[in-house]
Amino acid sequence: MDKIIKYLSTGELPSERHEARNLPVKTARYALVEGILYKKSFSLPYLRCLRPSESLYALQEVHEGICGQHLEGRMLAQKILRQGYYWPTMQKDAIEFTRRCDQCQKFAPLSHTPVAPLTSIVSPIPFAIWGMDLLGPFPMASGQRRFVIVAIDYFTKWTEAESLATITLAKCEDFFWKNIICPFGVPRALVVDNGKQFDNSNFRTFCSNLSIDLRFTSVAHPQSNGQTENMNRGILQGLKKKLNEAKGAWVDELPKVLWAYRTTPHSVTGETPYSLCYGTEAMLLVEI
Numbered sequence: 001m002d003k004i005i006k007y008l009s010t011g012e013l014p015s016e017r018h019e020a021r022n023l024p025v026k027t028a029r030y031a032l033v034e035g036i037l038y039k040k041s042f043s044l045p046y047l048r049c050l051r052p053s054e055s056l057y058a059l060q061e062v063h064e065g066i067c068g069q070h071l072e073g074r075m076l077a078q079k080i081l082r083q084g085y086y087w088p089t090m091q092k093d094a095i096e097f098t099r100r101c102d103q104c105q106k107f108a109p110l111s112h113t114p115v116a117p118l119t120s121i122v123s124p125i126p127f128a129i130w131g132m133d134l135l136g137p138f139p140m141a142s143g144q145r146r147f148v149i150v151a152i153d154y155f156t157k158w159t160e161a162e163s164l165a166t167i168t169l170a171k172c173e174d175f176f177w178k179n180i181i182c183p184f185g186v187p188r189a190l191v192v193d194n195g196k197q198f199d200n201s202n203f204r205t206f207c208s209n210l211s212i213d214l215r216f217t218s219v220a221h222p223q224s225n226g227q228t229e230n231m232n233r234g235i236l237q238g239l240k241k242k243l244n245e246a247k248g249a250w251v252d253e254l255p256k257v258l259w260a261y262r263t264t265p266h267s268v269t270g271e272t273p274y275s276l277c278y279g280t281e282a283m284l285l286v287e288i
Contacts, residue, residue, distance in 0.1 A: 001037060001049060008032040039086045047086035055087045059097045061286040069238050069260030073098045079264055082272070083284055126276065127184040129154040131191040132176065132198075134167060135235065141251040148254065149175050150235060153184070154191075156276035157266045161235060161258055163251045172197050173206055181210070189213040234261055 003019075004027050006012060013020040031038045031046060038046035050058060058080050062068060071079060073095030080090060087093075098104050131154065136147035145163040149172065152159045160179040164171055180187065190212050192198040199216060207214040238257035262274045263282050274282045 001051065004030055005032060005037050008037075009035075044081070045084060047081065047084055050085050050087045052087075055085075055090065055093065058083075058085055058286050059094060062284065063097065063101065064103070065285055066256060069257065069264060070101065070104050071098070071260075071264060072104070075264060080286070082265060082281065083287055085286075124155075126155045127153050127158075127180075128187055129189045129191065130180055130187050132172075133193060134164075134195065134197070136164075138250055141249065143251075145251055148235065151176070151180055153273075156273050157269060158184075158273040158277045159235075159258060159261055161254060163254060167195075167197055169197050169200065169202055173203065186210050187212060189215055191215045191217065193217050 003014065003023065007023055007027050008030065009032055013023060029040050030049070031040060033046070037049040039049055041047055059076065062071075062080055062083070063076055064070060074091060076098060077091040077094035080094070130151050132149070132151045134147055134149050138146050138148070140146055141163065143163075144165045147164040147167055148161055149164055149167075150159065150161045160175075162175050162179065164175075176190075190207060192214070194216055197203070198214075204214060235254075235257055238253075238260065262277075263272050263284060265272050269276065272281060
């Protein structure tokens with residue numbers, strides 16, 4: 001990095017012939033702006049090049065910081081890249097960093113579901129189709145909260161979640177109204193399981209009055225609400241990795257898990273839910 005900076009600032013070539021011949025070609029991919037080295041990119045803005053001490057801080061903050069999600073190596077490198085940072089060995093370093101993380105090794109996800117054909121539920125526009133589900137019981141938290149209600153938009157993958165003390169029809173309706181309808185508008189359809197809090201005349205009437213198409217997953221095939229099930233696994237894994245540090249205060253960790261998910265590129269869209277929702281990337285603590 002120092003040789004590139006020196007060549008870009010002074011035009012001085014190394015004395016070694018082979019290195020002197022290759023350096024101008026190599027530095028063509030870089031730019032020096034006010035003494036700071038940036039890597040040029042075809043699809044992204046200039047990426048700031050980090051030194052080893054800076055790259056270690058970036059790995060630590062994005063992986064296990066306040067809003068870290070303990071991402072696996074490749075996703076960790078991709079998230080740092082999208083935040084505008086680069087160093088030549090970032091993917092290799094990210095993979096090695098996650099392999100040394102105790103929380104990632106203890107709570108790595110294991111899939112026991114046999115491979116089966118998937119049926120996509122296509123959403124034509126953002127916030128048109130949502131999936132909603134319940135998680136728990138968790139260890140008792142403040143306010144006797146033991147459950148989490150989760151909703152995910154099928155287009156942007158934006159996720160909302162809230163902790164609950166009890167599961168009732170009124171609480172489900174209140175969550176849906178407050179967290180989905182008020183900020184994002186009335187959806188065209190809602191996909192839920194066959195739990196009694198959803199499969200009852202009152203909730204059907206609630207959706208019918210708003211002209212929402214209420215769709216139920218098959219009792220024998222809950223994977224038909226796959227996006228919500230995948231989100232549930234993500235929240236569970238995030239909470240498990242944070243719980244050991246928070247000593248059981250999972251309610252306090254829930255917003256951080258959601259933030260990490262919203263600012264991480266999704267494997268399906270290739271974009272972060274935050275960017276698809278707001279049209280720009282969120283500023284993370286690593287950028288401050």
